[in-house]
Amino acid sequence: MKNNTKSLKFFFLKMFATWFYFGKFPKAPGTSGSLATLPFVYALAYFYGMPAVVVFAIIVSFFGIFIAGAYAKELNKKDPGEIVIDETAGQAFSLIFAGTNLWLFALGFALFRLFDISKPWLVGWADKKVSGGLGIMLDDIFAGIFAGIIVGIVKFYYF
DSSP: OHHHHHHHHHHHHHHHHTTTTGGGOSSOHHHHHHHHHHHHHHHHHHHHOHHHHHHHHHHHHHHHHHHHHHHHHHHTOSSOTTOOHHHHHHHHHHTTTTTTOHHHHHHHHHHHHHHHHHOOHHHHHHHHHOOHHHHHHHHHHHHHHHHHHHHHHHHHHHO
16 A cells, blocks of 8 residues: 555656656757646636736745655656756746737747746856755746746836
8 A cells, every 4th residue: 555655646746747747758848848838827817817827836836846856856866857847837937927918928938948048147046056846946936037027028018
């Protein structure tokens, strides 16, 4: 019975850490995880509005710290590429102000990926200096917040 419980726990850790296995894509798992987040966030924005996107981003961030940390520990790796729940959280933050505007969604996606890959300022600091589940999540959260601020500014001035 104990072995079945551990297997079930690992199954759920893997499912959420890889964001429903999108992180298992052999090429660009981070981009795959980000793309897999878009329709989910769009549906939240469409049916429930910005508050639901904010709540989703916060909940995924909070639980992602524990999920990413536990899954990385199970794999005995610092930050495995297949963990993309961090991309899910960051991508959600980048889309808070996008509403259901597809241009703003595209901008949020592109900016988030740019900041996540290039790791400017606090994004790079978090990636290098913070460890464990928080370290896995924090750089993407910062990248998403920075992208979201720009999306909000663009929305204010142009939409």
